[in-house]
Amino acid sequence: MIWITWRQYRTEFLLVVGMLVAFAAYLIPTGLQGHDAFNSSGLGSCLSTDPFGCWDLKEPIQNAYDNSQRVTTWFIFFPGILGVILATPIVFEFDRRTYRLSWTQSISRDRWLWTKLGIALLALSAFAITFTMMMTWWFSPLDRLDPISHHHLESFAFKGAIPLSYAALAFASTLGIGALTKRSIVAALLGLVVFVTAQISFGAALRGSDQTVVIDETTRMVRDRFWEFQLIEAAIVLGISAVFIALAAWIVKLRMQ
Amino acid sequence: MSAVLEAKNLGKRFGAHWALRNCTFSLQAGQITALVGPNGSGKSTLLELAVGLLSPTEGSIEIFGSSPLKNPPDVLQRVGFTAQEHPLFGGFSVAEMLRFGKNLNPRWDDEFANARVAQLGLPLNKKIGKLSGGQRAQIALILSLAKRPDVVLLDEPVASFDPLARREFLQTLMVTAAETSASIVLSSHTLEDLERVCDSILVIADGTIQLIGEIESVLASHRYVVGPPEEEVLSSIVHTVISRSRTGRQVATLVNLEAPLVLGDSWSVYEPSLEDVILGYLERSRNNPIGITA
Numbered sequence: 367m368i369w370i371t372w373r374q375y376r377t378e379f380l381l382v383v384g385m386l387v388a389f390a391a392y393l394i395p396t397g398l399q400g401h402d403a404f405n406s407s408g409l410g411s412c413l414s415t416d417p418f419g420c421w422d423l424k425e426p427i428q429n430a431y432d433n434s435q436r437v438t439t440w441f442i443f444f445p446g447i448l449g450v451i452l453a454t455p456i457v458f459e460f461d462r463r464t465y466r467l468s469w470t471q472s473i474s475r476d477r478w479l480w481t482k483l484g485i486a487l488l489a490l491s492a493f494a495i496t497f498t499m500m501m502t503w504w505f506s507p508l509d510r511l512d513p514i515s516h517h518h519l520e521s522f523a524f525k526g527a528i529p530l531s532y533a534a535l536a537f538a539s540t541l542g543i544g545a546l547t548k549r550s551i552v553a554a555l556l557g558l559v560v561f562v563t564a565q566i567s568f569g570a571a572l573r574g575s576d577q578t579v580v581i582d583e584t585t586r587m588v589r590d591r592f593w594e595f596q597l598i599e600a601a602i603v604l605g606i607s608a609v610f611i612a613l614a615a616w617i618v619k620l621r622m623q
Numbered sequence: 624m625s626a627v628l629e630a631k632n633l634g635k636r637f638g639a640h641w642a643l644r645n646c647t648f649s650l651q652a653g654q655i656t657a658l659v660g661p662n663g664s665g666k667s668t669l670l671e672l673a674v675g676l677l678s679p680t681e682g683s684i685e686i687f688g689s690s691p692l693k694n695p696p697d698v699l700q701r702v703g704f705t706a707q708e709h710p711l712f713g714g715f716s717v718a719e720m721l722r723f724g725k726n727l728n729p730r731w732d733d734e735f736a737n738a739r740v741a742q743l744g745l746p747l748n749k750k751i752g753k754l755s756g757g758q759r760a761q762i763a764l765i766l767s768l769a770k771r772p773d774v775v776l777l778d779e780p781v782a783s784f785d786p787l788a789r790r791e792f793l794q795t796l797m798v799t800a801a802e803t804s805a806s807i808v809l810s811s812h813t814l815e816d817l818e819r820v821c822d823s824i825l826v827i828a829d830g831t832i833q834l835i836g837e838i839e840s841v842l843a844s845h846r847y848v849v850g851p852p853e854e855e856v857l858s859s860i861v862h863t864v865i866s867r868s869r870t871g872r873q874v875a876t877l878v879n880l881e882a883p884l885v886l887g888d889s890w891s892v893y894e895p896s897l898e899d900v901i902l903g904y905l906e907r908s909r910n911n912p913i914g915i916t917a
Contacts, residue, residue: 370723373715464710470674471727472700472770 367473367481374455375485382448382493389441390500396434397504403430404507413510424511431508435520441501445529446561448493449536450554452486457544457553479618483611490537494530501525523569526593527600534607536561542610545617564606568599627652627774627806628673632682635668642668643830646682650808650823652773654837655800657817658810659901660827666810667707669827670778674704686774700730703767703775703805707782709760713752717745720762721769728770736769756783760792768799775800777809786815793820818897826901828908838897845900849875850890866903866910877903 403426404410412420459465469475501524509521522528540557547553626649633646643665650656660666671677672684675691675698683690691698711720717740725731740747743761751759760780767775780796781789793816800807808825811817817824824841826834834841845865850873863879877895895903 367726369726373719374712377714462710462713463706463708464712466671466676466704466706467710467712467766469676469695470699470702470704470706471724472696472729473727474695 367477368485371482371485375452375489378451378455379489382451382489385444385447386493386496386500389444389497392434392437393500393504396430396438400427400430400434400504400507403427404510409510427507427511438501438504438524441497442523442565444497445494445533446536446558446565448490448497449533449538449561450540450557452490452493453537453540453544453557454550454554456482456486456541457550460544460548461550463548475618479615486537487534490533491530494533498525498529501529522592522595523565526596528596531600531603531607532561532565535564535603535610538607538610538614542613542617545614564603568602626650626685626688627654628684628686628808629688630669630682630684633669633672633679633684634681635665635672635677636680641680641830643672646827646832648825648832648835650806650825652806653804654823655797655807655821656809656823656825657821658808658825658827659814659817660810660812660833661905662812664828665830666812666827667778668830670704670776670808670810671706673776674699674702676706700728700770701773703770703772705760705763705767705775705777705780707778709763709780711751711759711763711766713750715751716748717751717754717762718747720751720766724766724769730771732769732771735771736765739765739768757788757792760784764792764796768803768805771803772805774806774808777807779810779812781811781816782813790816796820814898814901824897824901826904828905831908833904833908834901841900842894842897844880845877845895845903846880847875847877847893847895847899848890849873849893865900866906 407423407426409420409423409427412423459468468478501521505521505524523532536557539560540553543556544550544553629649630646634644635642646669658666658669668677669684672679673686673691675695678692685691686698686702689698691702712723715723721733721736721740724736725733740762743758745754745758745762751762754762760783764777764780767777777796781792784792796807796809797820799805809821818838821838823837824834825832836844863881865877865879867874867876869875877899
């Protein structure tokens with residue numbers, strides 16, 4: 367079953383790796399520029415002594431990021447696309463009706479479902495964490511300007527638990543809708559709609575309040591609140607994902623009989 | 624010895640529509656049974672209920688005395704099932720498709736599978752999606768048979784074949800059945816070639832079983848009686864009239880004999896072909912949609 371799952375996922379895994387390599391090809395040179403700008407600006411030592419006396423030094427760093435941030439904004443869609451891509455091999459089994467082959471071998475549907483889910487979610491986590499690490503590194507010079515410049519809101523959705531939880535949401539909703547409709551295109555499109563809707567509505571509802579905090583509070587408080595906001599948002603998004611997974615499991619186990 | 628397949632008052636409803644109802648029958652081991660009926664009569668529903676892809680709305684169906692829903696792996700390893708349109712993974716190569724079977728089935732016979740693939744001249748590294756419909760059907764059959772099942776259930780295995788391919792496919796099926804002593808149930812909406820291959824027949828129409836029995840005894844117990852229309856009152860108290868048709872000044876009546884025929888000189892009696900009998904029952908179910916279990 368593990369080999370079969372790997373074999374069925376091979377193309378999707380390669381596709382995601384290809385995307386991450388393309389991201390790296392853009393993020394590494396532009397990120398290095400950003401890091402160089404930060405290191406040569408002398409901001410490091412300035413921030414540690416008198417943060418609010420460093421305003422003049424941040425200019426070259428912001429310049430280094432101005433153009434590339436217009437590109438990396440679009441990377442926000444990656445967790446959604448990742449989730450949809452990793453859900454489709456399972457949805458294909460409903461759409462192409464090959465579940466009639468898979469479920470009539472000598473294994474239970476439970477084993478079939480949980481092996482596939484386990485491997486898919488493991489891969490999803492690995493890809494999402496790789497993406498998060500790349501973005502965190504890329505944003506780190508900007509984030510270190512914290513006390514004197516407010517980029518937290520821009521980098522928030524690329525860091526911590528957010529990419530992983532939204533990738534899980536896109537995965538779970540595509541899977542649940544796919545099990546329900548048995549249509550892979552419908553499932554993929556609605557999975558993306560769920561992802562975008564959640565990003566926009568939670569972005570407004572949860573991170574909206576973050577902005578005022580970032581502006582008003584001190585550096586240490588912002589860092590503390592950062593993880594608080596991260597974990598609240600991630601918990602909500604993962605909770606909704608779990609509902610979609612439960613829906614898919616229920617359909618596989620009971621309704622599709 | 625428990626029955627290979629045993630249904631008790633089996634019924635399946637989709638929304639408001641009963642796809643299958645009041646099905647009670649049992650199939651004994653070692654037989655090749657043709658499951659015959661028009662499209663949409665409930666054949667696929669019956670087979671999918673048998674392997675637990677569907678669950679009954681009422682009644683029950685068991686394979687070797689156990690439910691496919693309660694003990695899926697135990698039951699399924701004894702069953703070789705090929706669904707309609709023989710679903711396979713189009714992106715897999717032939718070799719990978721066999722590896723799929725090997726990984727998921729403890730009784731898998733790798734030697735048999737590879738020998739059959741070689742015998743058919745199917746290239747191991749060719750993608751399933753690039754094979755012809757007939758070749759895909761052969762691969763699906765190999766996947767079912769290499770499980771070394773005690774019963775093989777095939778849903779419309781020859782539906783998309785030309786007559787020659789159909790005959791070849793059925794022949795290989797017969798040979799395998801003889802080699803492995805597995806029981807076989809195959810559904811078909813066409814009657815061609817089935818008589819030569821099968822021992823038993825199960826006719827289904829309108830979601831109900833119309834006729835079940837060994838082909839020999841079915842043929843022995845049915846007769847065409849042809850005579851003048853004015854004497855149409857053929858003793859239907861003694862014999863069950865299955866269908867009637869007028870041809871010119873004669874009426875042909877298909878009857879299920881329950882006693883020796885006693886007829887006047889104006890009548891002649893013919894032995895019907897299996898096709899005649901089946902069509903008679905299908906006609907009856909169409910005229911009388913409630914259906915009677917024969």
